[in-house]
Amino acid sequence: MDTAVPRVSERRVHVVPLGHEHDRIVEPLRGHGADVVYLLADAPDREAERGAVDFEAAAAGLGDGRVDVDRLTDYQRDAWAEAAEFAAVRALPVALADVYDVLGVTTTVAARHDAGEPDGDRLFANVSTGPRIAAVGVAIACMVVGARPYSVEPEVHRHDVAETPLTAGVAGTVDLPIYPMDAPTTDQVAVLGRLRERADRNVTTDKWNLIQWARERDLSFLREAGESRTAKYRALETHVLSPLRDRGYVELEDVGRSDTVHLTETGRRVFFAFQHKLGER
CATH class of the missing domain: 1.10.10.10 (Winged helix-like DNA-binding domain superfamily/Winged helix DNA-binding domain)
Structure with missing residues (x-):
């Protein structure tokens, strides 16, 4: 991950799918000093248009926004709460199985923070913590807006995601390559x-x-x-x-x-x- 010292006015903004993970969500955020975190919570039946973001509702706390917390596991709620101890957490409902919804939400967040602009915030995105389709959407969005995608390798794999996170611990963080991509004008x-x-x-x-x-x-x-x-x-x-x-x-x-x-x-x-x-x- 890019560890260069940010400007005084620059914030480190992370986009992270809230999948069946805990450590791979929280530890990179903590270790790299995230200032603002957008958690993409799965909402397969959401009625909003693809890519739509309600930033006001996203700023609400656990249980007060548009995300249905009853759909989350205990460890997902714990990951949300732990991230909120050191960063401003914004939870967004997203259809994680819809690559265009993930892509649209991520690029909309990037626009909100002027990511890629000289005076904008620095945007990072975790491609390890959601389903593969979500990873593709996040990765493409990073190519479009010039953000930094990163992958997090687990120390331990687990299997019963209804009871425990899929993985545990963090062995390291790997930068992913960035390829230029022309967005429509x-x-x-x-x-x-x-x-x-x-x-x-x-x-x-x-x-x-x-x-x-x-x-x-x-x-x-x-x-x-x-x-x-x-x-x-x-x-x-x-x-x-x-x-x-x-x-x-x-x-x-x-x-x-x-x-x-x-x-x-x-x-x-x-x-x-x-x-x-x-x-x-």
């Missing part, structure tokens, strides 16, 4: 959101509709496009639709003299994962 996320809104209303969307809508909202890709209709179409294609289509987030259908733009299911999920970017506008 704010304009691209905005367009995905527009397509989602229209699709939910069973309304089709063509390129000109997107251009008019983008112009009303002063999206950046149109600012230098000029006044000609052709230039606006070219800007939409170059800066928004082509990248989204290449990644499988949208599809185009020829209808008469225009192209209808369809949001794919992957594109819908990606919107939920990165919708926090719209708050940066």
